[in-house]
Amino acid sequence: MSGIGGPRLTLQEARAIIRAAIGKGNEVDWVSAYAVVDEAGNLISVQRADGAPAAAVPLARAKAHLAARTGQISMPFEQEVEAHPIRFHAYLALQDRPLFGGPGATPVFKDGQVVGGFSSSASYRAGSMQMKIDGKQFSREDVVTAHALQTDYDDQHADTP
16 A cells, blocks of 8 residues: 555554464464554554563554664664663653664565564563574564564574573
8 A cells, every 4th residue: 555655554464464473473482562553653553462461562562663763673772772871861852652772673664665663572471582493593572573574584682581
C-alpha cells in the first residue's frame, strides 16, 4: 500500500510480523511482547504472548519507536547511553514519547524506505538470552526478529548471557 509520501506499513502487515514473531518465539523459548509502529513511532499493533512478563509491552513499544524514528537498530543507542548518558538523556527529553535505548529493535523497510519499527523485549522463560544452533551462539530475541521481518540475523545481544 502506498500513501502520501511513499509506502506505508499496514495493520495486516504489522499483525503478520507479530504472528511470525510469536510463532518463532515459542519455538526458541523467547516468550515476550511484540510491537510494530509506523515510521513516526505510532503504535500499529502490539501483542503480549501468553506467559510474557508485563514489563515487556512498554519496553517493546519504546524500542520499536526508537528504531522507527531513527531508521536504525537500537544497539547504537545502548552504546550512547553508556558512553554519553547526559547527551542521551537530553535526546530523550526532546522526544514526544518514551524511548528505550536497549538493543534488539530494528526498523521495518518497504521499497527501501523506513516504514516502521519492530521490537520484542523481556522474556524470562528460557533463563538466558543466548541459545546454540549448530554449535554457534545466537540471541533468541535476534533470531525471532530476523524471522519475523524476514531479514538477515543481526546480533545485537552478543554480550548478553
